[in-house]
Amino acid sequence: MKLKSILLFSFMLLGLKTYCQKFERPFILVKASDRSVILDKIQTKSWAKKIHENLKIKTDIEVNKFNRNPKAYLKKLPFNWSETSNNSFPPFYKTDHVEKGKHRNLDNATDKEWKPAALLIKYLQIALDCGTMYYITQDEKYAYMASSILYSFVKSVQKSKLSDWHGRGGWLFPYDGFREVRVIGYKVPLIYDFIATYLKKGSNAFDIVQNQKVSFPIDELQNVCRTYADITINYGQTGSNHSVLEAPNLVYNALAMDDEEEREKLLSYFLTENTKNQDALPIMAKNYKNQGDIWPETSQYLNHSTEILAKLLLVINKYNPSLKLGAKYPNILFALPRLDDLVYPNNEIIRWGDGHRRQHGSYQAYENAYVLAKMDSLKYLQDKFAPLLKNALDKGKYSRKNIEALFWYDDAIYGESNKIKLPRTDRVYHAGIVLQRNVSSTGNAKDGLMGFVGGAHMVHGHAEGMNIELYGEGQVLGVDHGRKKYGKDLHENYSRIYAAHNTVIVNGSSQGEGGWVNLGINSVELIAMEPKVGGKGVSPYHSFSQTSFKDDKGEKAEAIQERTLGLIRTSPTTGYYVDVFRSKSDLPNEYHDYLYHNIGDKLIFDNKDLVFEKTPNRYMANANKKWVHNKQYRNPGWHFFKDVQTSKTYKKDVVATFHTKKLKGNSVFMQLHIPGFLNRTYTKVKAPITFEAPKPYHKLPTPTLVVRKKGEAWENPFVVVYEPYHKKEKPTIQSVAKLEQDGVYKGLEIVSKTPKEQLTQYVITQSKNQVFQNDEIYFKGSYAVISLDKNKTLKSIYVGEGEEIRFKKKIFEIDRKTNSLYIDFSK
Template identity: 35%
Template sequence: MFKKSIILKILIIVQIVLFQSVQAQSLKHPVIWVTEDEREAILDKIENYDWAKSVVNQLHERVDPALKIHETNPNAILNTIPDFAKHDRENSEQKASPLAAKHNKVLALASEAGMLYYLTQQEKYAQFAADILGYYVDVIAPKTPQTTTICGYEFFDPRTTYGPFALTYDFIYNYVKQPNATVYNKEKGVRIPFNNAKAQKAIANIVGNVLQEYGKPDKHGKTISNHPILTASGALFSILCVDDDFERNRLFHVFWEEGTAHQNSFKNTILPMFGEQGIWPESLSYSFMSIITLTLNIVDRVYPEMNVTKDYQHIFNGNFLFDYLRYPNRKFVRYGDSKRNNDSTEDLYRYTLSIAERRDYTDLKQKSQIALRQAYDTKGGYQPELDDNIFNNFQPLDLFWGQPVPEKIEGGINFNKPTVIIKHAGVALQRNFVEKDNEIYGLCGIIGGAHYVHSHVTGIAMELYGAGYVMGPNAGLPATVAERKIPLHENYFRLYAGNNTVVVNGTSHGLDEGSWKGGAYVWQNTTVNIASEPKHLEDPISENFSFATQFLKDEVNNCDQERTLSTIRTSDKTAYYFDMFRSKSLDENKFHDYIYHNIGDETIIKNEKGQVLSLTETNSYKTDIGDLVQSPGWRYFENTQVTKPTKEAVKVTFKIAYNDKYMHMFVPKGVERAYTKALTPPTREAENGYVTKKTQLLAIRQNGEAWDTPFVTVFEPSTKSESSVQSIEPLMDGAKIVGAKVVSKVEALTITDYIISQDKSNAVYINKALKLNFEGRFAIVRVEESKGKKTTSLYIGEGKKINFEDHSLESDSQNKAFKSF
C-alpha cells in the first residue's frame, strides 16, 4: 500500500510537470474573466452597444460615490468592514448570511473598482481596490487554511467573498506589482508598500480553505449535492491568482482531477453526474447550475490545450432544455424543492455563446443567439442590471462575455413542444400551444416523481396550468432557508399530501435510508416514461392531441402506479386535460385517495344533475403512520367536509374570484367514491394574492384497488363559469375501466371524444355498441357534429390499428397515426 501511494504521488508530479511543459511559465493578469488582449474589443463593444454602456455606467454609479469618499477619508469605507469570524464552522447558515452580505458589499465594491481600472486605466480605481484588498490580506495572511474564514461558514465564503477577493487581485495585479505601489493601512493611518508575498499567503490560505486537502480524499463517481459546484468559483478564481507556476498547476490538478471530499473533482465527480440530457440532476431551479458553464469557459480560456469544451457538448446543449419547461406565462414547472420564479437561463445562454464564439461552434452559437433573442424580445429588450445578490458576483460578465445578438436570426427554436421528459426526476410534461393568447388558452402540465437531490416524496404527482395560473400546483420550496426546517415544510409540503397524487391505504411514505437529506424520509423509486406521443421534443402528429404515461414500481409502499396525462384541444379557446391514475397495492388494497389542490376561493361539488352535494365534517385525514414526519402529511388539511359515498358522476368547480377564472373537474360515474373538500396551507409563489390564501383541496376516497377501476378525471381551465365539457362517462371493458367518453359543446359544435387509455401496449379493446376496436395503449376517436354535418378523426398515440364505424387507421413504424375523415 505504501509503495502504491509513493508511485501514485510520483505519477501526479510527473503529470503536473508534463502539464507545465505545454504551459507558459507564468500567467499574465488579468486572466480569470478577461485578458489585456481583449480590452480593445470590449471598449469597442461599449462604444457601439447601449447594453454594454449601461453596465459600465452602473459600475460607475456603484463605485464612484464610495471612491470619492475614500479619497478624502480612507477610513470611511474600511470602517464598514465587519469583524471576521474565527473559523469556518463558527456560524450557522442563518448567522453567516448577514455577515457574508456585509463583507460581500465591500469586496464587490473592490472588484468592481478593479474592473473600472481595467476599462479606464485610471489608477484611482486600482488604488481604491488595493486599499480594500490590503485590509483583507492583513487579516487573512496570518491564518492557516484550517482557520481561514470571513463569515464563519465554510459553504458561504467560497460562494460570496472569496470570489470578489480573487477578482480584485486579478484586475489590479499589474498595478500592485509596481515597485512604488502602496496601500492604506487603517491601523497605522498611513500608506505602506503593498506586500505581494503577504497577498500570496492570503491567497494560499483561501485556496487551502476551499480545497481542504487536510481533510478526506474525494471518491470519484459518487453522487453529491450541488455544494462543490457553488463553491467552485471561490476555488478556481483563487487558484488562478497563485504566482508560483508549479503550485498553481498542482492546485488546479487537485481542483480538476483529484478533488477532495469537500471540493470534489470537477472532472471525475461533478461532471459525470450530468446524464445524457446534460442537466444537473436536482429540482429544476437548482438544475440551472450556470457555474458549470462558467467554469468550463474559464478553464478553456486559461488551459485551451485541454479542449474541455469539446468533451462536454451535451452539457452546453442541455442548457437549452430549461426553456422547454416553461408554462405559457413563462414561469417554470415545479418539482421537488424548486422555485418557479427563479430563472438563470440567460446566464447559461450568454456563457454558452461566449464559448461558441471563441471555439467557432456554429450550432451552439445559433441556438444561444436564438434563445437570447427570444428572451430579450419577451422582456422588451436586453437591459442588464447589477444588484447586490451575494450569491451572484458574476453579473458584470454580461459586459465582459456578452455578445451582440442580431435582431433577426435564421432558424428558430420551438420551445412549445408537446412532450418533454426529465429522466432523473421521473417527470413528463404535456403541452398544448395556441398561437393567439396562449397565456390564457394554452395548456401545460407535468406528471412524475423520483428521488434526487432536493426531491420530495410524491409518488406520481401532477401540476396543471390554466387560464393564466398554475391552478393545480406542486408544493415547491419556501421563500427562506429557515422555513425549510419547519414542520409545515418537512411534514406536509415535502410529502404526498402536499402534492397532487394518490395515497395508498393511507400510508404512502418515503424512506429515510438513502434520502438526500437525513430525517426527511423522501427516498422513493424513480418514475419512468413508458409511452408518449410525441416523443421527447419531437413534433406532434395532431395539433389537438398528445399524451404521456408514467409508471412507478413503488418498492417503498409495495404498490404499482401508472398515470397518463393527455392534453386535448376542442377549439382555439377551449381544451381539457385527461388524467387517468392506476394504482394497486401488492398487499391488501384497503382504499386509495386521489389528492388534488387548486388555488382559489371556493370549491363546489355537484352531481350529474347539477345538484350541490351535501357535506358533513370528517376526521378521516387526521391520521398518520407514526413516523417522524407524520406521513402521508394530510394532518394539515383543514375544514374537512365529506359527501356520502356515491357512484354518480361528479362535477367539481374551483373558483378564482380575483379575476373570475375557473377549473372545472369531472369524474365519471360507476365507482363508489366519497369526495372530501378541505383547505390547505397557501400555495407558494401563487399569483394575485393567492400566496397568502388557503389552497382549495379535493380528496377522492375509493375503497379497494384503483387499477382496474382507476381514477379518471377531466380538468378544464376556463375563463367562464360554465364549462365547454358537458359530460363524462367511463369506457368499460367488462368490469375494467379503459378510458372515457367526453362530450363538449363549443358554440354550435358538439364534440365527442372517446379516449382509450389501456395498461398494456398490446391490449385489445372491443366495443360492439360503438363499433369501436383498438389494439394498443392510447387512442382517441373524435366525432364532431354541427348542423347535420359529421367529421370523424382517429388518433393512435401508441398502438397498431383502430376501427370506428366504417373508418379504420393503422399506425406507422413508430406505432402512431392520425387521420380525419
C-alpha cells in the same frame, strides 16, 4: 492511477505551465493585453460605454468617501474589537445561525445574524470594483483603495481559527464554510489579480491599526487564497451541486497563485483531480452525457449549476485556449437553454421538487457559451445561441450590464432572429417527467393546454409519488405546492412529502425512504407516449402519456401504480384533460387517496345529495409523530389540511368546480367530471398556500379535493376529466359516462358542445395490450379517442398507442412502427 493517465496528466500540466509563462496579471477574468480592445469598446460601443460609466459613478462615490478619511472608512468593516490586543489587527465578527440550540447553515439566518457578513461582502465588492477601474484607467487612486480594503481583510481574516466542523468549515462562517467560499472566498483572488501590478511595484495600503500607509504583504494574501482553495478541495460534498457551487472559489484562488507549479496543481482539482469532498470537471460533466441532458436537480439548481460551469469553461479557456474546453464539454453548453423548453404557455416553469416557478435561463450565460463556441469553432453551438441572443436583444429582454460583458463580448453575433418553437412533448429524465403541450392556433397563451406527469428521487427532490400539474386559461391551475424556507415544519412535513402533490397516497402511508435526506422514491417510468419527444405528432388535437410507479418505501404502502394522462383539444379555445390513476397494494385492508390541489377561492359540488360533514381528525394520525430534521418526517403530511369536510360513501357520478375569481382581469374555473364507483368518499379541504401562485393566491389557502377508495383502485381506477374555462364562456362538456366491460372500467363517453360543434368522444384508457369491445368498438391498446359529430357520424380516430382498432366493423390500419394513428374524416 494508470501510467497512461499519469503521463497524460503530466503533459497537460507541462502544457499549462508553458502557456502560463506568456503573460502577466491580470489574467483571471481578463488579460493585461486585452486592455486596448476594451478601451476601444468604451469609445465606440454605447453598451460598453454605459457599463463603464455606471461602474465609474458608483466607484467614485466610494473612493471620495475613502479619501476623506481612510481610517474611518475602513473601521466600518465588521471588526470585533473586543478580541484584539494592543497594536494588532482585530478579527472579524463571525456569522452563525442557531436553531433550538444547534448550529445550522445560514439558509434561515436572520438579518441581524447576516449583518456582519453582508457588510464584509459589500466592502469586498467595492474593492473588486476599484480593482476593475484600476485595470481600465490605470489610475492608482483605485488601486490604493482596493489594496487597503484587501489588506484589512487579509490581516483580519487570519486572526480567526479555521473551523473543523465537518472536517473543514470556514474562517468567518464556522458552520457554513460552503457558503463562505461562495460569497466571500471567490472575490479575494479577483481583487488581487486586478491590482497585482500595483502591489508588486511596492505601492501601499492603508493600515488602520498603525494609522499609516504600509507595504502590502503579498505572501499573506497568497496564504489566504491558498486556504480558500483548500477549503473547497477538502470540505463539502460530492455527487451534488455543491462541487459546482464551490468551483469558482477553487478556480479563481488557484489562478491567484503566483507560483506556477502550485497554480497548476490547485487548478488540476477542477480540471482532473477528484477528492472525497470535491468532484472534478469530468465527474460533473457526466451529468451531461447526451445532448440535451441537464443537471439532475430542480430548476433553480440545474440552471445555476450549468451557468457556473459554462462560465468557468470560458474563464479557463481564455487563460489557456489550447485546452479547448468548449469542444471537450459541448453538452454543458447545450444544456443552458434547456429549462426554457419546459415552460407553460404563460412562460412559467413546470415545477418539481424544490424548484421555482420563474427560474429561467440566463442570457448572459448564453452569450458566454456563444463566445466559447466561437473560440473553439463550434458552429452548431453558435447557431443554437445566436437566435436566442438576437431575439432577446431585439425584444429588449436582454441588455449587457455586467462587467464581464465589457471584457468578453462584442457586437458580432451571427445568425437569424428566429421564432422559438417548443416541442409538443418533452421529458426531464432524471425527474421522471413526461410533458404534453398544445399551443392554440389563436396564439393566445390563455388558450394553451399543457400538463405533465412526473416524480423521481434527486438532490432537492420531493417524495411526491406520481404527480401532475395542469394548465388552463393562462394559469397553472392544478398546482404543485412548491417550497419556501428550508428546515421549517411546513417544508419538511408538508412541502416535500406526498400530501403537497397531486398524487395518490396508499394506506395513508406513502413516504420517501433512503437517499438524499431520507426522501428517496422510485422514478416514474414511461410505458407509452404520443407524440414521441421532439416528434411532430400524428394529430394536432390529441396527445397522451402512460406511466408507472412503484410506491414501496416504508412498509405500509407496497403498491404499484399506473397513470394515463390525455390531452384533448376540441377547438382553438377549448379542450380538456383525462386523468386515469390506477393503484393497488399487496397489503390487506388497502385504501387509496387521490389528491388534487387547484388554486382558487373554493371548491363547489353540483351534486345536491352529496352531503359533507366536518371531520377535523381525519388526517391527524401522524400530526405529532417524531420529526428529525432532514431524517424523519410526519408522513404523508396531510395533517396540515384545514377545514376538513367529508362525505358518506357515494357511488354516483360527481361534478365539481374550483372557482378562482380574484385573478387580475379574469375569473377562471376548473370543472371536474368524476365517474362514480363503489366504495368512494369525497373530502374537500383547505391545503396550505401555493408558493409563487398568482396574486392573491400566493397568500391564500389552496382548495383541495381528496377522493378515497376502499379496496384496490386498479380495475376501477380514479378517473377525472378536467376542463378549464373562464367567466365569459361556459364549460363545453355536457356529460361524462364511463365505458365498462364485465364490471371493469375501460374508458369514457364524453359529450361536449364547443363554440362551433357538438362532439361525442369515446376515450379508451386501459393498460397496455388490454382489449375493449362492445357493439361498435374493438380496441387493443392503451389509448384511443373516437370522435363523432352531432349526427353521430365518424369525425376522427386517434390512437396514441395500440395494435388494432375497429369502429362499426370497419378496421383502421395502425402504423406498426409507431403504434399510432390519426384519421380526420371531415377533410
